[in-house]
Amino acid sequence: MQDPVVFRVERILRSPWLIFGAGAVLAGALALALWLLFPLYKGLLADPFWFPILVMAIMLNLILSSTAICILAERKIAGFTQDRFGPNRVGFWGLLQPLADGLKFLLKEDIIPTQVDKPLFLLAPAMALIISLSGFAVIPWAGEVRWPWAPDTLVSTQVASLDIGVLYVLAVASLGVYGVVLAGYASNNKYAFYGGVRAAAQMISYELPLGLGLLCLLLTSGSLRLEEVVRQQAQSGMWYVFLHPLPFLLILVSSFAEANRVPFDLAEAEQELVGGFHTEYSSMKFALFFLAEYAHMITGSAVLVALFCGGWAPLPFSSWLADSTAWWALLIKLGAYLAKVAVCIGLFMLVRWTIPRFRFDQLMRIAWLSLVPVGIALVAGTATLTVLGLQRTWWACLGLNLVALLGMLWTAARSGRTVTGRQDDLPDIHVEPA
């Protein structure tokens, strides 16, 4: 029998009126506070140094809180894919589930096993989170803005406008491997160790296609600055995904692998390695790895959107708002950017629940025998187009992609087996046509 008090509390919590009412009250209070305090932070908003810091604080909060929402969304999407409900007990439609999860993580016992290398064991989750959060510094969230009360100063919504923007992202991504390797080593556990080694081999292998895909883009944009790449796309209306669909796919696949997500989650393959590198982690230390994974996913999606999907540009094939610096344009641009990122994250999640995990030999073959050769061919092809001065011509770029795709299919058909095919020590498949 259920405790009647618990039952009553649960029913109250699950009422949509309570959730949406509380949400509306909170939003109203926040809006009121922002409106009342406006004279206080008016100066900060128009300051070229402090405004990006402010943006950073807001975006940091947004990323951390959207992690919670992402976990709910992930479980809902899992439920949808597997034809079940997903979380629906805590709060209306499971909306309070992230809160419950977070509290539970925080209140669980913080186990530090005796055999671990203690300082490194504690350092690993912190390192994973720090590195994945540092990545979003160069993302141009909504371009530049001129506030009505300070028409002389142009402030940027980008935390740091670096001349090496894309390379900064790559550098931070290449450090991401250490959180996992360190966790695997420090745990002094066989499962964790194998998980860590696998993760390291996987992450470095997939950095190459990432770099090759970026080279194709650079050969068109000629700039490493993310805000410049976005500006080019916004002004021409020609998002680079329309010019370079295959490099886009290369980078998309590589970001799945870099974020250690299914189908590339061999580091934590639960059927063979229990939990992989985080087997020995509990309570919030475990949650830190989760936070890092989702932050990685959000940052990766945001970079992908900036490079290929026009960043804050609201509409494809149009230069609407490309040069506008009005405050209302800022809101539209930010909305467009976040919407695109949300779509991208949705894609990450759908892929996670539809594609089964790869075997390790398949993983390596995909990276080295499929993605790297295609990437090299694409770089060589794009360079040839650049010599001919055709690097911004849509038919030339699409033609190149088509030729590369046909080449891939032809090689795959000739070799008689798919890249994700059987292990090499198994005999070849000979199927007689019926």
Next chain:
Amino acid sequence: MTGEAIAFYLLAAVVTAFALGCVLASNIVRMALCLLGTLGGVALLYFLMAANFLGAIQLIVYAGGTLIVIVFGVMLTSRAYGTKLRVRPLEMIGAAVVTLALLAGLTAILVRTAGPVVSPSTPDFGVAQIGTELLSTYLVPFEVISVLLLAVMIGAAYLVQPEKK
């Protein structure tokens, strides 16, 4: 002293501390971690000197590439983990000689270089300019590098898997 100078000396101290840790640590994985700290700190020093490209490359190639090779090499030799590594006096003398020679060489270069070679505030001294230099002034060394890299690849393949008959 300006803020930049304070940041510089702070970073330099951190880099030195990590480097000392790398030499003095007795656990080989902690050595590797200290090396990561040193390489990362040097990258930050590059950023501080407005050599952004160099800093990013330092992170990508050294911290993210070379160190992984070292870590894998460490993991390949199973006995190196548990044992405490002690330095023998003879090794210490050898290391001291090499270090002093390196220090002398670096000092000689520092003394000969008069002031800043390129003003960091030059707006166009960016990635594209590095590309120009690489493909014009330094074209021959650049092409030689590709031969070297090819040799590394072939050598690695032989190391791992001797030619089958």
Next chain:
Amino acid sequence: MEPLEPYISALAESDFTAVGILALVATGLAGAILVLTHLLGPKRVGPRKHAPYESGMEPVGDTRRRFSVRFYLIAVLFLVFDVEIVFLYPWAVLFPRLRDSAHQPWAQPLVAAGYSPLYLFLAMGVFFALLLIGLIYEWRRGIFRWN
């Protein structure tokens, strides 16, 4: 002390200040979470509980054992290609700008110095071809075959 100043005076206009602040905030956050969860959770210590997890069995043998040498080869190959790609970035940034030099006046000196796009293409082509030979060689040797 003097000669250092010009090098490091660029920090004022450097955007790495903001990146540094972000990294510090992230570090503080991670540290705070670690401390908080350590303080809040219950503590029940026991030898069984704190043993390495091996699906409920007594731990067997040493954790740090040797693994396949192929991982090492993958790391070396990655390093070689990583260095190659790093050399390609400055070229890739320069290349389209040379073409568009009519629109970007600051690329004019490069064109005036006689660097045609074709020259750059061929110079990089040699570099690229040598590494391609390396990749094909590894492929033929069966390095990427995991048995």
